[in-house]
Amino acid sequence: MLLILVIGTAIAFDFTNGFHDTANAMATSIATGALKPKTAVALSAILNLVGAFLSVEVALTVTNAVVKLQTSSGAPNPELMVNNGHELLMIVFCGLIGGILWNLLTWLLGLPSSSSHALFGGLIGSTAAALGFAGVNWMGDGTKLDGVVGKVILPAFASPAVAALVATIGTWLVYRITAGVAERYAEGGFRWGQIGTASLVSLAHGTNDAQKTMGVITLGLIAYGVQTDTTTVPLWVKVACAVAIAAGTYMGGWRIIRTLGKGLVEISSPQGMAAEASSAAVILTSSHLGFALSTTHVATGSILGTGLGRRGAEVRWGVAGRMALAWLITLPAAGIVGALCFWLGDSIPGYGGPLVVFAILLGLTGWMMAHSRKSAVHAGNVNDEWHSEVKPGASVADTETVSTKA
Template identity: 55%
Template sequence: MDTAALIIVLVIALALFFDFTNGFHDTANAMATPIATGALKPKVAVLLAAVLNLVGAFLSTEVSRTISHGIIREDEISASIFPALIFAGLIGAVTWNMLTWLLGLPSSSSHALFGGLIGATIVGVGFAAINFGTVLSKVILPALIAPFTAGVIAFLVTRMAYAITRRSDSKPDGRDGFRWGQIFTSSLVALAHGTNDAQKTMGVITLALITVGWQSSDHADPQLWVILACALTIALGTYMGGWRIIRTLGKGLTDVKPAQGFSAETSTAATILASSALGFALSTTQVASGSVIGSGLGRRGSIVRWGTVGRIAVGWLLTLPASAAVGAVAALFVVWWGEAGIVVDAVLAVAIILFLFWRSRRNRVDAGNAMSEVAESGRAVKVTRHPPPTRRRRAQQRAAEKSRAGADSEDGSGR
């Protein structure tokens, strides 16, 4: 096997590993709220998400075209160095994905990928190789607009759901019927996730194949084996379950009730499916987080912790530059040392992955304890709790009776 072929094999292997991390990183987007409300058992939820991610990956290739024929101007880059730069960019994406998974932070796998590729390309070739018009229109603007739009939709749907079912207010679990709706809406989110996120890895592999002439540049659609490999890998990652992020989205952003979960998932699915149809490489994590916050605000008695919302937003803003910085450093090794730099990158990538995985075992989060505590990084909405009026009146009556009994006792002892 010659050097070029070996580099392509390394790119495909790392791209599929990124696809795997994307799967377990983003399981929470579809299944955090139904797990939190009890609509689905944790392991059943992630299995359902895995199957639907697999199906969704075959339904659209628009986002794949954005990656393979949009962000990077491949005609500006020598075919001899481009695969190595893609490899360096993937290192940036995988490093950020693993780090944020360890911290339980709902960050964007998509923007980590874009950042890594952009950083590596700028260092290896220059700014001329980046199509900043496409980056702005199909990456940055959707990243700013989609979470806000999803949050507004979730807010309105939550208000509507509570208004329609107002008669259920007197019942302790009067809106449990929404749990059945959540099974459908969360499934729709998982399907939508497959139509958007699996496409990004397909686009990266297709881009690598085009650069070495293994696929014609006139045909931007991924080959069948690429679609199948990416679909299976993201489905496997989804089944493994990103329990740390499920904990953050399911219990941290708001005290999720069935009506809220239904509303958030409806908003998330609608936004992602519309974006996939338009070829926007959207962050499903940002959309899901915006929907959960919007549904929390739509429920009466919610108080927003704007400081925490700000910290989450800062994490989102850091994703692109942080992954770009790691991708740029990895690309520097390639520029300085050529093929030896690729070997150094591969060793460092394996070391980083193993270290972060080892570190995660010290504070393990799985299906058994994902909902047992609230991740500090996700406390964005607090729901104020007041005892029902009848309970409050009873408490006041008991206090008054104790006060009267005490007064009577003192009066009797003084006679």
């Protein structure tokens, strides 16, 4: 039963990852009018589905980089494998709940936070609650930095900076090269370029984010004893995760699309193409190297870079500051939720603990979904004018009220 809960919860996380991160690929294309909102999310969903099958490097990072599956001698960790891996299954289950709840909360607030770091934070918290901080695979074998520090934390700081630098240079070059071209011709050409680069980001997102859930499910299968190979992912796991993230992507995640597309920088088509090309380059490179970075951090860094690279562009640093704060607290916040869920689930004997924790997840999810309807953001209003006085995720009605008062 616990294995079934783990697999179901993992697929649910994958679904939330999809609608939480649609903005990373399509926010700028929607904001500039290069693609209609519903067309954009449909295209992104298809390419996420395809991208999920292109690599397994990130999935293997998730399987091996967070929890110490082996002792220093290379033998299976006996603390994890008791009673068909019950302890490890609980760690994975509670870590997923931490990731899902943080995804839903930041979506409700319209904050482009990292689904990846929410997942890793939840897993780190539940692992620490079960085994102590020594049970977390912080450094790997100490030579390749293939643990949490090398594969998760360092890329978290480096990736947005690299993406911002690449996008800044790219935007400056774009405007320099097209300085003598009539604006109407340049805009039309760059909108077609945006469609191509946004498609590439969607493909890259599938190669990075869909695999994280593949790695989690594989970890659950290892815990139960039906999977022993830590270097492969079963085909049915690939298919399930690819379909789940594609379905979530098609849902849109309009609140976060609005924040990234309209709230951070007033973006034009040349900037949008530069941002998406920069994001795709960084994400695809990291996927090849097995770095489980945040596509949200990369996309946000790229969009900020386009504001810095275009003379006279407006960057809303207040919005950027709220995003940065959310980034900083994602790992510890999701970790606290994961730890609390483990302590609660472990304190109730038998299957009562996991069922109580799952019931809490359903209750909080239902509350946040109901609350979101009070300030709906959808395909019809996602491109309405942004007003800096309005908090992320506010409805169009709220925006009009502020405008009237101003």
